[in-house]
Amino acid sequence: MITRRSFLSLAGASALASLPRRSGAAFTQSTPSIDAARLRHRLERLSYHGRTGMSFADGVNRVAYSVPDLTARAWIIDEIKGMDVVPRIDAAGNIFARFGGQPNQPAILFGSHIDSVPTGGNFDGDLGVMSAFEVIQAVQAAKIQTRHPLEMVVWAHEESTAFGIGTAASRIVAGDLQAGDMDRVWNGMKRSDAIRRIAGNPDQIETGVKAKGTWHSYVELHIEQGGTLDKAKIPIGIVEGIVAIHRYDVVIEGQVNHAGTTPMNERHDAMVAAAQLTLAVREIASRRQGRQVGTVGRIEIEPNSPNVIPGRAMLSVEFRDLSEQVLRELGDAVKARGAEIARDTGTTITFTLASTNVPAMASSGVQDAIGRAAAAVKLTTMKLPSGAGHDAQQIARLCPMGMIFVPSVGGISHSPKELTTWEDCANGANVLLRTVLELDQRDSL
Amino acid sequence: MITRRSFLSLAGASALASLPRRSGAAFTQSTPSIDAARLRHRLERLSYHGRTGMSFADGVNRVAYSVPDLTARAWIIDEIKGMDVVPRIDAAGNIFARFGGQPNQPAILFGSHIDSVPTGGNFDGDLGVMSAFEVIQAVQAAKIQTRHPLEMVVWAHEESTAFGIGTAASRIVAGDLQAGDMDRVWNGMKRSDAIRRIAGNPDQIETGVKAKGTWHSYVELHIEQGGTLDKAKIPIGIVEGIVAIHRYDVVIEGQVNHAGTTPMNERHDAMVAAAQLTLAVREIASRRQGRQVGTVGRIEIEPNSPNVIPGRAMLSVEFRDLSEQVLRELGDAVKARGAEIARDTGTTITFTLASTNVPAMASSGVQDAIGRAAAAVKLTTMKLPSGAGHDAQQIARLCPMGMIFVPSVGGISHSPKELTTWEDCANGANVLLRTVLELDQRDSL
Numbered sequence: 001m002i003t004r005r006s007f008l009s010l011a012g013a014s015a016l017a018s019l020p021r022r023s024g025a026a027f028t029q030s031t032p033s034i035d036a037a038r039l040r041h042r043l044e045r046l047s048y049h050g051r052t053g054m055s056f057a058d059g060v061n062r063v064a065y066s067v068p069d070l071t072a073r074a075w076i077i078d079e080i081k082g083m084d085v086v087p088r089i090d091a092a093g094n095i096f097a098r099f100g101g102q103p104n105q106p107a108i109l110f111g112s113h114i115d116s117v118p119t120g121g122n123f124d125g126d127l128g129v130m131s132a133f134e135v136i137q138a139v140q141a142a143k144i145q146t147r148h149p150l151e152m153v154v155w156a157h158e159e160s161t162a163f164g165i166g167t168a169a170s171r172i173v174a175g176d177l178q179a180g181d182m183d184r185v186w187n188g189m190k191r192s193d194a195i196r197r198i199a200g201n202p203d204q205i206e207t208g209v210k211a212k213g214t215w216h217s218y219v220e221l222h223i224e225q226g227g228t229l230d231k232a233k234i235p236i237g238i239v240e241g242i243v244a245i246h247r248y249d250v251v252i253e254g255q256v257n258h259a260g261t262t263p264m265n266e267r268h269d270a271m272v273a274a275a276q277l278t279l280a281v282r283e284i285a286s287r288r289q290g291r292q293v294g295t296v297g298r299i300e301i302e303p304n305s306p307n308v309i310p311g312r313a314m315l316s317v318e319f320r321d322l323s324e325q326v327l328r329e330l331g332d333a334v335k336a337r338g339a340e341i342a343r344d345t346g347t348t349i350t351f352t353l354a355s356t357n358v359p360a361m362a363s364s365g366v367q368d369a370i371g372r373a374a375a376a377v378k379l380t381t382m383k384l385p386s387g388a389g390h391d392a393q394q395i396a397r398l399c400p401m402g403m404i405f406v407p408s409v410g411g412i413s414h415s416p417k418e419l420t421t422w423e424d425c426a427n428g429a430n431v432l433l434r435t436v437l438e439l440d441q442r443d444s445l
Numbered sequence: 446m447i448t449r450r451s452f453l454s455l456a457g458a459s460a461l462a463s464l465p466r467r468s469g470a471a472f473t474q475s476t477p478s479i480d481a482a483r484l485r486h487r488l489e490r491l492s493y494h495g496r497t498g499m500s501f502a503d504g505v506n507r508v509a510y511s512v513p514d515l516t517a518r519a520w521i522i523d524e525i526k527g528m529d530v531v532p533r534i535d536a537a538g539n540i541f542a543r544f545g546g547q548p549n550q551p552a553i554l555f556g557s558h559i560d561s562v563p564t565g566g567n568f569d570g571d572l573g574v575m576s577a578f579e580v581i582q583a584v585q586a587a588k589i590q591t592r593h594p595l596e597m598v599v600w601a602h603e604e605s606t607a608f609g610i611g612t613a614a615s616r617i618v619a620g621d622l623q624a625g626d627m628d629r630v631w632n633g634m635k636r637s638d639a640i641r642r643i644a645g646n647p648d649q650i651e652t653g654v655k656a657k658g659t660w661h662s663y664v665e666l667h668i669e670q671g672g673t674l675d676k677a678k679i680p681i682g683i684v685e686g687i688v689a690i691h692r693y694d695v696v697i698e699g700q701v702n703h704a705g706t707t708p709m710n711e712r713h714d715a716m717v718a719a720a721q722l723t724l725a726v727r728e729i730a731s732r733r734q735g736r737q738v739g740t741v742g743r744i745e746i747e748p749n750s751p752n753v754i755p756g757r758a759m760l761s762v763e764f765r766d767l768s769e770q771v772l773r774e775l776g777d778a779v780k781a782r783g784a785e786i787a788r789d790t791g792t793t794i795t796f797t798l799a800s801t802n803v804p805a806m807a808s809s810g811v812q813d814a815i816g817r818a819a820a821a822v823k824l825t826t827m828k829l830p831s832g833a834g835h836d837a838q839q840i841a842r843l844c845p846m847g848m849i850f851v852p853s854v855g856g857i858s859h860s861p862k863e864l865t866t867w868e869d870c871a872n873g874a875n876v877l878l879r880t881v882l883e884l885d886q887r888d889s890l
Contacts, residue, residue, distance in 0.1 A: 160752075224706065225703050225705075225706040226703065226705075226706030226707055226708065227706075227707065227708070227711055228708065231711075243705060245705070245752075247751055255857075256859075256860065257856065257857065257858070257859075258670050258671065258832065258833055258858050258859060259738065259740040259742055259763060259765070259832075260670075260671075260688060260690070260738065260765050260831070260832030260833040260834070261669065261670040261671030261831070261832040261833045261853075261856065261858065262671055262672065262738070262832070262856055263671065263672070263673065263736065263738065264727065264730055264731045264738055264739070265731070266671075266672055266676075266856060269727075269740075271723055271741050271742070271744065272723060272724065272727055272741075274720070274723075275719070275720035275721070275723035275724050275741075276720070276724065278716055278717060278719075278720035279717065279720050279721065279724070282709065282714070282717055285709055286709045286710070291708065293704065293705065293707070293708065293709055294709070295704040295714075295751070295752070295754055296716050296717075296720075296755075297704055297716070297749070297750050297751045297752060297753050297754065297755060298746075298749050298750060298751050299716065299744060299746055299749070300749075301743075301744055304742070304743050304744070304745075305742050305743060306692055306740070306742045306743050306761035306763050307605070307690075307740070307742060307763060308742050308859070309740060309742065310741075310742060316751035318704060318751050318752060320704070320705050386705075386706070387703065387704075387705030387706040387707070388703055388705045388706050389705070411702065411706065411707060411711065412702065413702075413703055413706065414703060414753075415701070
């Protein structure tokens, strides 16, 4: 049973501050809270599925559709059943479990994913899923009856390792389905077979698509994967949105020639042009205010022999920012510099916009709820964009979305060295819990 | 029978100029000369072996030890037999054929190679070998009896395509033999088997080594492969020497990280450091007077994914110059810049001197002979280094060496577009012929 007093406590630090000290103390005691030891225990148990060594610190290889992914999912389904709820697996293989609420209300959705990159850590995705259990259990322990059903979700396939598609399973839920999607082959496995492996239904994949308004809201707790919070020593990040990505494939055509016989001033060296372009990308991404980033992450040159002047270079140029306008400006700037570099080096440089992602803005209502939730547990916050893609990006198409970030030590992710302290994990789970209860008070966002 | 008049004519333009006009005209008529049409015909016939299309202009793929290499060698051996000489094949598979001369005199050696890179042209190496036939035939046609035997050679394997070893066959003749050399494997073929394929004797490979002084001198006619002569419109290049090469393997260790979540100023991007180093190599090689060159021809980055900041880059840095002192200074300069780049980018950069070649200086006596030969046929000359490696580089260890260069149109080589005009081919062959006869007059160089 949720009381007026516990509601008040969720209204944040300012509301608490206006109350008499003694009452404030009493509220704190009665407020639902996650169990930090149980959260840690679950993260450690999950890590057995795909652990790459004896220790938790050895990291995990739990690529979507792999055996460790299957066994981890089976364990999660057992955990859900242990809470007297039968989970539902949709056509894409996503696991949903719904608790309480009034039947005429849309559910508040929260969760994340448990698949990893091949040399991953134990926090990316995992923290959001294991904390979802805590939210349910804390609400149940406090005997709170929420107006909206609380629904936890385990997105079946987030990392782009499998089939080269990121947020693949939430993408289906958001209605992003193309003909032939199920026929893609990766590692000798057809995507339809992969989805069948996790009890999905590829033959009726369209039944996985959800309508706009299916959910009241979606909140995802995730590690930052960057170093901003860790550096600023701030425990809670409120995500403003998930950046858009503009990725260019760049081809530089120079002239292959003998590295011994061709004087320096007669070269059309594709590698030299690629080097200039790489530095231009960095300079263009760095020189303006803001959090935009630019990366040359891939390069291949031909013939790639020490004694031959490279005649051809192919590289990727990727820009990320919350603003598509900024991305267009960055792209225009690098293309203009590319034209200068081509002229200076006697090469031709071709830019192809290979892929674009629209930005997904977090709902201001959900951002506010996170802010109040953090304030209620006296945790400082900072707003920041998510430079990485997340399932939340897809679900933002269906309902108001928000994300809670907790610090990644040293900003390291997608690595066995990925680390978020147990304290920060618990803080994040508590803020998730209180955000969900904050959202439950709102009919619309 | 060589006459005093023909000797005089070989003494060059200045000697000719001092003679009465009529006599000069008479000398020109009696002077031995190559047959330009026959030279062209032989180059075209040779091109059938490994031609990659219907036309001569499609270039050639005649990698050492391949079927086209074997059939071309068989044809050459037939051509030599047609001149009533039985060629000798040494342990390395080099083909030698000796004509005339006094038995107590060391031979004057000349020739080149017929193996090509996989997408090669019809002049690199081929011109020197086909012109060697012309020298012999012109001397025979003019009934000149030389003091020194004239010996043509077809080096069995010059391009570094096969087994990754350049000038591999002349290297053996020069005594550069290491334990295990014959056991190297390339394309599933053991080097000993490859050499056996071309009638060499890998089991007694050491019998291929020749002592210093075996030959009187060595001259090689070759296309320049660079654009210096073509640009200067000078038909004959006199090679001063073959440059030394210092090649470094460079490893840059940065920090692999998420390209979306890592702010620009917190990156340790190995690709950015590699780009800076590439431009430093170009600047360092370009800023001083001289013909030194510097190239980054190879790069590999890890993990080489558009959405990951490269954590590691491996690249080659190669400098070439006639002076080892200059090479050391270039290497020191790039290492100093590397240390600055490492500091600026938060990476570590390690340089390993992976291979060095000593420079091979052309004998001033042979250079003078080429100069007189060119002057005798009224061709302008320029002195220049060879930026490419050649068999002459190896044979320079055994006897005085010289090289004649003819222009490569546009400086293009190791390409089907490689082109030397028929006129320049004929000029080169005539200068080779006259150089050999010039050298025949000298007991020592």
